[in-house]
Amino acid sequence: MRKISLIALSLVLLFISSSAQDMPKNYAALLKEVEPQLISWRRHFHEFPELSNREFNTGKYIVDFLKTLPNVEVKYPFAKTGVVAILKGGKPGAVIALRADIDALPVYERSALPFASKVTTEFNGQKVNVMHACGHDSHTAMLMATAKMLSNMQKEVPGTIVFLFQPAEEGAPENEEAGAPLMIKEGALDNPKVEAVFGIHISSQTPVGTIKYKSGSFMASSDWFTIKVNGKGSHGSQPWGGVDPIAASAQIIEGLQHIVSRQMDLTKAPLVITVGTIKSGVRSNIIPETAEMTGTIRTLDTKMQEEVHERIRNTVKTIAASSGATAEVVIDTKTLVTYNDPALVKKTIPSLMKAAGEENVSESTWTTGAEDFSFYAAKAPSFFFNVGGMPKGTDPKKAGPHHTPDFYLDESGFIVGVKAFCQLVFDYGKTK
Numbered sequence: 001m002r003k004i005s006l007i008a009l010s011l012v013l014l015f016i017s018s019s020a021q022d023m024p025k026n027y028a029a030l031l032k033e034v035e036p037q038l039i040s041w042r043r044h045f046h047e048f049p050e051l052s053n054r055e056f057n058t059g060k061y062i063v064d065f066l067k068t069l070p071n072v073e074v075k076y077p078f079a080k081t082g083v084v085a086i087l088k089g090g091k092p093g094a095v096i097a098l099r100a101d102i103d104a105l106p107v108y109e110r111s112a113l114p115f116a117s118k119v120t121t122e123f124n125g126q127k128v129n130v131m132h133a134c135g136h137d138s139h140t141a142m143l144m145a146t147a148k149m150l151s152n153m154q155k156e157v158p159g160t161i162v163f164l165f166q167p168a169e170e171g172a173p174e175n176e177e178a179g180a181p182l183m184i185k186e187g188a189l190d191n192p193k194v195e196a197v198f199g200i201h202i203s204s205q206t207p208v209g210t211i212k213y214k215s216g217s218f219m220a221s222s223d224w225f226t227i228k229v230n231g232k233g234s235h236g237s238q239p240w241g242g243v244d245p246i247a248a249s250a251q252i253i254e255g256l257q258h259i260v261s262r263q264m265d266l267t268k269a270p271l272v273i274t275v276g277t278i279k280s281g282v283r284s285n286i287i288p289e290t291a292e293m294t295g296t297i298r299t300l301d302t303k304m305q306e307e308v309h310e311r312i313r314n315t316v317k318t319i320a321a322s323s324g325a326t327a328e329v330v331i332d333t334k335t336l337v338t339y340n341d342p343a344l345v346k347k348t349i350p351s352l353m354k355a356a357g358e359e360n361v362s363e364s365t366w367t368t369g370a371e372d373f374s375f376y377a378a379k380a381p382s383f384f385f386n387v388g389g390m391p392k393g394t395d396p397k398k399a400g401p402h403h404t405p406d407f408y409l410d411e412s413g414f415i416v417g418v419k420a421f422c423q424l425v426f427d428y429g430k431t432k
Contacts, residue, residue, distance in 0.1 A: 023426060024156045030149050031415065038145040038418065039411050041065075045137035047115040049104030049130045051123055052168035053178050055081040058102050058140070062165050065144055069151040079182040083165040086192070087150055093159025093429035095192045097380075098421050099199040099373060100136070100143035101169035107133040110405035124173055133407040135202035135389065140165060142200060142417040149422055159429035160192055169372050171334065180375040189379055196344060197382040198424050199373045200417045205396040206388035208413035211356045211420065212364040213385040215345040217269065219338035220298035221305050222370030227252065227316055228328045229291045236285035245291035246280050248323040253278075253293070255315045263311055269301040271308060272368050298368040300337055336374035341381035348383060351427040355419040369402075387417045 050058050059081045066074045066085050075084040082102070106128035109117045119130040132138075143163055150157050164183060172178030177185075189197070206212055229249050234242025256273045264271050273295065280291035297312070299305040313329045320327035353361045364386070373384050389409035390399050400406030 023422070024153045027149075027153065027422070030152055031419065034145045034148055034418070035415050037148070038141050038414055041144055042138050042141035042411065042414065043115040045102075045140055046113075046132050047117060049117050049119055049132045049137065051106060051121060051130055052103040052170050053080050053172040053176055054121070055102050055167045059083055059165070059167070062102070062140065062144065066147060066163075069148060071154045072147065072151055078188065079167055079186055080178070082167040082183060083163075084183075084188050085147060085163040085165070087147070087154065087157065087161045087163070089150075089157030089159050089161065089429065090155035091158040091430070093157075094195045095160045095162065096425065096429060097162040097164055097189060097194045097197040097376070098143060098146060098425075099164040099166055099197060099376065100139035101166050102136055102140045103168050103170050104130050104132045104136065105134060105170055105403060107131040107403060107407075108405050109133070111408070131405070131407070133404060134170070134402045135204070135407075135409055136169065138202045138389070138409060138411075138414055138417075139200060142414055142421065145414075145418045146421040146425075149418065150425060157425065157429065159425075161425055161429075162188070162192070162194055164188055164197075180372040184375055184379060189376070194380050196428060197373075197376040197380050198348075198421065199371075199376070199382070199384040200387050200420065201371070201384065202389040202409060202413070202417070203386040204389050204402060204407055204409055205399045206386055207390050207394075208388045208392055208410040209356065209416060210360045210362070210388040211352050211385055211416065212362060212388070213340065213345065213349070213352070213383070214364055214366055215340055215342045217300045217337050217366055218340050218384060219366070219371045219374070220270075220272070220300050220368045221302070221337045221374070222334040223297040223305070223309070224332045224334055225295055225297060225312065226330045227293050229293075229320055229325050230327065231287070231289055231291070231323075231325045233289040234287040236287055239287055242287050243324040244287050245289065245325055246287070248320050248325045248327075249278060249280070249291045249293055251323065252316050252319050252327070255319050256295075256312065259308065259311050259315060264304060264308060269299065269304055270366070270368055271304065272296075272298040273308070273312070274298075297331070298370065300366050300368070302337055305337070335370045335372045336378055338371045338374040338384055339377050340383050340385075341377070344381045344383050348424055348428055351423040352385065352420055354427075355423040356416050385420075387413060387420065389413045
């Protein structure tokens with residue numbers, strides 16, 4: 001068995017050395033030159049974050065930089081506040097897209113960093129703090145650095161590169177179009193026609209210097225639901241005189257979890273149903289007429305996603321009816337399952353190994369987090385992977401999670417993302 005494993009490893013290493021394109025002679029020098037700028041750009045975006053569909057200064061900052069690069073065509077604004085840039089390489093090859101998201105979150109930053117965010121703004125009528133609590137600032141800086149690298153190596157670059165600086169990955173304010181669907185709608189993948197899309201997500205709980213990926217279903221679809229339970233009001237001392245929507249809601253919440261644990265085949269793929277809010281009533285001695293709850297559904301299988309929607313509707317309405325109430329269910333799909341094309345993954349893993357080192361690239365399991373990168377993957381073969389941002393020696397359980405005030409990244413890992421993007425361009429781009 002060990003002999004077979006050694007043979008397999010030898011074949012992988014041989015494949016890496018034979019298939020990965022040798023980089024231009026000035027590649028190492030350009031990497032060394034761009035890394036301080038990469039970190040500086042990230043710190044700027046981190047200190048001055050902007051929420052989804054409001055990335056006005058962020059977009060302008062990106063555009064002002066891209067316009068200094070030779071051989072780069074810039075399209076702005078795109079999808080409200082985003083940027084698309086195009087670089088035609090000096091050698092024939094494929095058309096590929098590289099994507100970074102640029103928006104921040106309504107999160108307070110609990111950090112002593114000198115470039116910590118102190119920004120506040122309004123979101124859906126509420127005053128909120130703003131923080132890059134998911135690493136989009138690092139994604140933007142990595143893609144800017146990649147654009148500079150490839151522009152300076154343009155004569156050696158195979159094919160055409162489309163840089164997607166996408167706004168609103170986290171979701172725009174209510175009733176606004178946004179994000180990857182709007183980028184696609186406005187033609188980001190059409191002119192030129194993109195043949196493959198690659199994306200990076202930094203991870204605060206993955207060791208710095210490493211890359212994690214998964215072939216096939218990688219990240220969950222994200223559906224948001226609203227359930228409104230209609231009862232009949234009564235005095236709190238006489239519940240038999242009305243229909244209590246709060247009691248019915250409690251039964252509905254429990255019923256939703258029975259869908260997960262008793263009705264779906266979890267050996268096929270994970271499923272999560274979470275109720276995040278419940279609102280009802282104005283006073284302790286009044287049974288209200290209505291109750292409303294909202295939540296999210298996460299699945300990693302498209303057919304399961306469709307089935308669970310139907311089961312939720314049936315469960316909610318049946319439980320409500322058993323209490324004498326009625327219920328309305330609205331389910332809004334926010335993202336699809338992020339699907340990494342298996343053939344593309346197999347073909348490009350050697351490039352990631354060359355960028356980060358063979359020992360630093362490994363396959364992980366799927367995650368119930370969601371990404372609107374999934375919409376690109378529905379349009380063209382795509383590959384989305386994680387780059388480590390957790391300081392060496394840190395316990396992943398103690399590292400600040402994404403979307404929290406304690407989110408933190410080790411900046412020394414950012415250059416790995418740039419190397420991965422560049423290597424993918426040279427290796428995959430030459431295939432056409």
